[in-house]
Amino acid sequence: MSAGKDGRRSDRIAAGVFWVLGMATVALLLFIIVEILARGLLTALNPKFFLGKPEAMKAGGGILPMIVSTLYLVVLTIAISLPISIGAAIYMSEFARRGRVSGSIRFCLDSLSTLPSIVFGLFGMTLFVIYFRWGMCLLAGACTLAILNLPILLRGTEEAIRLVPNTYREASMSLGASKWTTIRKVVLPTAMPGIMTATILPIGRIMGESAAIIYTTGLFVRNIPLNPLDTAAPLAGYIWYAQSEALVNDYRRIVDGGAALLLIMVLAVYFLARYLGKRYQQK
Amino acid sequence: MSAQARQAGIRLGALNARERNVKYLMFACASLSVLAIMLIFLFILRESLPAIRQLGVRNLFLSADWSPNVSNPEAGSYGMLAFINGTIMTTLSAMLIGAPLGIGAAVFIDQFAPPSIAQVVRRGIELLAGIPSVIIGWFGLTLLVPFIARLTGSSGYGMLAASLVLVVMALPTITTLSAETLRSLPPELQEASVAMGATRWQTVYRVLIPAAREGLLIAVILGMGRAIGETMAVQMVIGNARQLTFSPLQRTSTLTSRIITDMGEATGVFRSALFAQALVLLILAMVLIVSIRLISRERKH
Numbered sequence: 050m051s052a053g054k055d056g057r058r059s060d061r062i063a064a065g066v067f068w069v070l071g072m073a074t075v076a077l078l079l080f081i082i083v084e085i086l087a088r089g090l091l092t093a094l095n096p097k098f099f100l101g102k103p104e105a106m107k108a109g110g111g112i113l114p115m116i117v118s119t120l121y122l123v124v125l126t127i128a129i130s131l132p133i134s135i136g137a138a139i140y141m142s143e144f145a146r147r148g149r150v151s152g153s154i155r156f157c158l159d160s161l162s163t164l165p166s167i168v169f170g171l172f173g174m175t176l177f178v179i180y181f182r183w184g185m186c187l188l189a190g191a192c193t194l195a196i197l198n199l200p201i202l203l204r205g206t207e208e209a210i211r212l213v214p215n216t217y218r219e220a221s222m223s224l225g226a227s228k229w230t231t232i233r234k235v236v237l238p239t240a241m242p243g244i245m246t247a248t249i250l251p252i253g254r255i256m257g258e259s260a261a262i263i264y265t266t267g268l269f270v271r272n273i274p275l276n277p278l279d280t281a282a283p284l285a286g287y288i289w290y291a292q293s294e295a296l297v298n299d300y301r302r303i304v305d306g307g308a309a310l311l312l313i314m315v316l317a318v319y320f321l322a323r324y325l326g327k328r329y330q331q332k
Numbered sequence: 333m334s335a336q337a338r339q340a341g342i343r344l345g346a347l348n349a350r351e352r353n354v355k356y357l358m359f360a361c362a363s364l365s366v367l368a369i370m371l372i373f374l375f376i377l378r379e380s381l382p383a384i385r386q387l388g389v390r391n392l393f394l395s396a397d398w399s400p401n402v403s404n405p406e407a408g409s410y411g412m413l414a415f416i417n418g419t420i421m422t423t424l425s426a427m428l429i430g431a432p433l434g435i436g437a438a439v440f441i442d443q444f445a446p447p448s449i450a451q452v453v454r455r456g457i458e459l460l461a462g463i464p465s466v467i468i469g470w471f472g473l474t475l476l477v478p479f480i481a482r483l484t485g486s487s488g489y490g491m492l493a494a495s496l497v498l499v500v501m502a503l504p505t506i507t508t509l510s511a512e513t514l515r516s517l518p519p520e521l522q523e524a525s526v527a528m529g530a531t532r533w534q535t536v537y538r539v540l541i542p543a544a545r546e547g548l549l550i551a552v553i554l555g556m557g558r559a560i561g562e563t564m565a566v567q568m569v570i571g572n573a574r575q576l577t578f579s580p581l582q583r584t585s586t587l588t589s590r591i592i593t594d595m596g597e598a599t600g601v602f603r604s605a606l607f608a609q610a611l612v613l614l615i616l617a618m619v620l621i622v623s624i625r626l627i628s629r630e631r632k633h
């Protein structure tokens with residue numbers, strides 16, 4: 050198959066097509082971001098909106114309890130899932146041998162990461178909200194999202210731990226430290242910046258998740274949730290609720306503003322992750 | 333190695349009682365994923381059993397008559413075939429567009445783009461993956477649906493709008509995994525092809541894509557997984573009708589969108605039938621996972 054005149058021509062055409070395909074994805078992303086911000090940025094940055102109380106029936110409602118709900122949910126979910134992920138990652142990278150056990154754990158992690166989030170939502174509703182009698186609350190949502198995010202968080206944590214050079218472990222052990230002391234005093238502290246970076250991407254996902262939380266955490270509240278057992282209304286779920294079921298006639302303003310605000314939060318998290326990741330790599 | 337050193341070596345690796353407990357604790361953390369999968373299966377199955385028992389497999393899974401009765405759930409019909417059809421049709425049509433687009437973008441990143449632009453596209457795709465589905469849904473509802481309506485004279489809601497939204501949702505998965513597969517191919521493949529005088533395009537479609545076949549297939553299957561499970565964005569643009577339809581321009585529902593549309597008012601067997609839909613989703617997802625396992629085992633041989 051030598052490149053004749055036809056070959057070169059078809060190569061140029063193909064190159065053109067691939068340029069279009071590649072740039073189309075970026076264009077699509079920019080279009081979505083610009084469009085959402087152009088529509089909602091003014092509303093989103095109005096203190097009356099982002100510091101205001103939502104209204105159930107009349108226009109002019111704000112969105113503060115939803116922002117607090119989202120942030121609260123992020124903190125609670127990470128507080129539950131990070132220790133579990135670190136424990137599991139240490140086991141998988143330092144102790145587990147390749148075999149049946151670690152194989153089935155990996156299979157379950159793969160399955161968890163492919164299950165639809167609505168399935169997690171229904172599961173969380175039956176187990177935490179109804180069976181445990183917690184009612185719809187932040188804790189129920191956080192437990193649900195902790196399971197949902199376990200695969201991605203575990204993968205990042207494990208990668209960070211595996212990146213710790215083996216010479217560190219050998220040096221520590223040759224000084225007489227036990228395996229456990231080595232993990233605690235050498236491996237974990239070295240991996241910590243990487244673990245922190247790996248935690249940030251799931252934060253973006255928690256902020257954007259809606260199908261798993263609308264039946265575990267709640268859809269609408271007027272007051273700022275304080276207790277983990279309070280019903281709450283994370284922003285992403287509230288945006289869906291406001292456009293599909295809310296009774297206020299200025300729902301469009303609320304959804305535009307809420308979407309812009311949510312997008313800003315997610316973008317901020319993403320760029321923070323990039324920045325920290327880059328700094329971590331340079332060290 | 334002297335006996336003394338060997339003994340010391342054993343002591344270095346060994347764990348005392350407290351450390352063993354910590355190891356068990358960490359093992360418990362790792363096993364949590366196994367427990368979670370089993371619990372999810374168990375609870376979804378348990379909640380859907382009443383509907384399966386009362387209605388029978390035929391009336392539940394093979395009928396397209398979904399007429400719930402909110403005040404007296406026992407009096408309604410709960411056949412979910414229209415929504416199974418909606419899920420499969422929207423997912424397959426999304427893949428029809430998304431697979432070439434995503435693999436094409438991956439080939440662009442791997443072969444045609446200068447490094448700086450490849451980096452921009454890669455970052456862009458990462459970012460696209462992070463955009464919440466309610467935002468994509470709102471975008472679809474306010475721009476895509478009116479656009480389709482103006483173009484075709486229909487309401488704009490339906491499987492066409494849903495499929496296009498799903499393309500956006502599945503694209504990052506397909507592109508990222510395809511690009512990874514292409515990058516992991518041995519460079520000799522390409523070098524040999526180019527050395528024989530093939531152009532880049534000939535190398536791509538005669539050498540690289542056949543060599544990466546299994547990996548690309550896995551990327552598309554995982555993209556399907558995203559599409560099957562996507563809920564909010566689809567619910568916002570598909571019209572949420574209960575009818576069985578093959579027309580891309582008529583309102584219908586998918587399994588996910590029907591669950592969230594109805595769950596708020598469902599009780600009794602109505603609620604149980606919605607859990608049975610989640611069970612179908614669960615089974616579809618497991619079919620995808622198992623087929624990926626089989627494909628990657630094939631690849632290793």
